[in-house]
Amino acid sequence: MSILFLDQSGELGGAELCLVDLANSLKDRCLVGLFADGAHYRLLQQMGIPAQVLTTKALPVSKESGVLQGLGSLRQLIPLVVTVANLSRQHQVIYANTQKALVVGGLASMISQRPLVFHLHDILSADHFSATNRRIAIMLANHFAALVIANSEASRDAFIQAGGKPDRVQVVYNGFDPQRYQVSTLETQQLRQQLGLSGQFVVGHFSRLSPWKGQHILIEALTHCPNPVTVLLVGSALFGENAYVKQLHQQIAQLGLMNRVRFLGFRTDVPQLMSACDLIAHTSTAPEPFGRVIIEAMLVGRPVVAAAAGGAVELLVPGETGWLTPPADPQELAAVIQYCFEHPDRTAKIAQQAHHIARERFDLKAINHRIDQLLEQVVTI
Numbered sequence: 495m496s497i498l499f500l501d502q503s504g505e506l507g508g509a510e511l512c513l514v515d516l517a518n519s520l521k522d523r524c525l526v527g528l529f530a531d532g533a534h535y536r537l538l539q540q541m542g543i544p545a546q547v548l549t550t551k552a553l554p555v556s557k558e559s560g561v562l563q564g565l566g567s568l569r570q571l572i573p574l575v576v577t578v579a580n581l582s583r584q585h586q587v588i589y590a591n592t593q594k595a596l597v598v599g600g601l602a603s604m605i606s607q608r609p610l611v612f613h614l615h616d617i618l619s620a621d622h623f624s625a626t627n628r629r630i631a632i633m634l635a636n637h638f639a640a641l642v643i644a645n646s647e648a649s650r651d652a653f654i655q656a657g658g659k660p661d662r663v664q665v666v667y668n669g670f671d672p673q674r675y676q677v678s679t680l681e682t683q684q685l686r687q688q689l690g691l692s693g694q695f696v697v698g699h700f701s702r703l704s705p706w707k708g709q710h711i712l713i714e715a716l717t718h719c720p721n722p723v724t725v726l727l728v729g730s731a732l733f734g735e736n737a738y739v740k741q742l743h744q745q746i747a748q749l750g751l752m753n754r755v756r757f758l759g760f761r762t763d764v765p766q767l768m769s770a771c772d773l774i775a776h777t778s779t780a781p782e783p784f785g786r787v788i789i790e791a792m793l794v795g796r797p798v799v800a801a802a803a804g805g806a807v808e809l810l811v812p813g814e815t816g817w818l819t820p821p822a823d824p825q826e827l828a829a830v831i832q833y834c835f836e837h838p839d840r841t842a843k844i845a846q847q848a849h850h851i852a853r854e855r856f857d858l859k860a861i862n863h864r865i866d867q868l869l870e871q872v873v874t875i
């Protein structure tokens with residue numbers, strides 16, 4: 495079976511990294527069509543995954559768009575839909591990995607009569623999307639998609655609550671290659687030295703810089719933690735959130751934390767950097783659809799504290815495989831940081847348990863196999 499994957503993003507967010515791992519296992523029988531050039535395309539090329547940039551014109555629809563903007567963008571979509579419809583005739587399934595890919599893939603599937611699969615990496619709620627965007631996504635998924643793969647129960651539940659057809663949805667978590675998260679002690683020590691982290695208790699935050707990812711909550715928490723505790727912020731503003739980055743720098747300056755917070759920008763050596771941390775913090779203030787960084791921390795064998803909302807609560811059991819704190823609660827977060835700082839043995843044991851469970855539950859091979867089976871079912875309907 496051959497698959498035409500579609501993704502709107504030139505950047506490497508969680509949905510794109512998930513797609514790269516899936517397409518890599520199917521690279522002898524897939525094409526990834528992108529709606530933007532950039533780091534995503536370059537990574538696919540580097541990995542030898544067939545990929546094509548189908549347009550470089552930005553589609554003028556955002557998560558907050560209303561009806562008029564949506565209709566206005568239709569004219570721009572038509573040439574792209576025609577291109578995708580033509581390409582899809584050489585494939586058996588169209589696999590839309592993002593919302594705009596659902597729009598284009600849905601219309602193309604109607605023309606080429608190829609089944610459409612929609613991988614839902616979002617929580618379709620008011621926290622994340624305008625009412626118009628939610629309505630359009632649900633209408634297209636209900637009308638065109640033979641199958642919706644939700645990346646968590648939280649994403650599935652929000653989809654159904656917004657009007658999505660329950661019998662179309664299957665929950666499949668993201669998969670991870672455990673080998674990629676094995677980092678040697680020597681490598682970890684060298685990296686800590688290079689980054690000047692010796693003698694510090696390092697709390698790492700791995701995410702694009704965006705208000706709802708809550709980096710400001712971790713900075714606020716730091717004011718309640720003793721001095722050896724420092725923060726590494728790994729990630730950049732992928733989708734133009736420059737005002738938030740400025741706000742973070744101002745907050746750090748106002749709180750006098752310049753020597754205790756470091757910005758490392760977007761990095762491709764996440765496992766190594768995680769291994770150089772003592773604790774990984776996930777601080778989303780709105781429900782997280784899945785939370786790849788939580789599993790990645792577990793696979794590296796580092797303790798993780800996550801904001802208790804959305805997919806994150808499905809990924810770890812508090813006190814057994816990590817910690818959960820209420821979203822946007824710096825004091826509770828600081829209390830967990832303090833606990834981990836003061837109880838390294840107990841913390842290491844929890845990280846070890848989490849490591850073991852994450853390897854079993856989120857194994858890339860098993861998860862890709864499950865998706866392949868679901869695609870086979872779609873093709874044979």
Ligand code: UDP
Pocket residue numbers: 506507508509511700701702728729730759760761762764784785786787788790
């Ligand atoms: N990530 C990365 N480099 C960075 C920061 C983050 O490769 O500098 C990766 C991170 O390891 C994770 C993904 O980006 O795999 C983010 O996925 P997540 O589900 O946590 O959030 P999303 O971006 O999907 O909202």
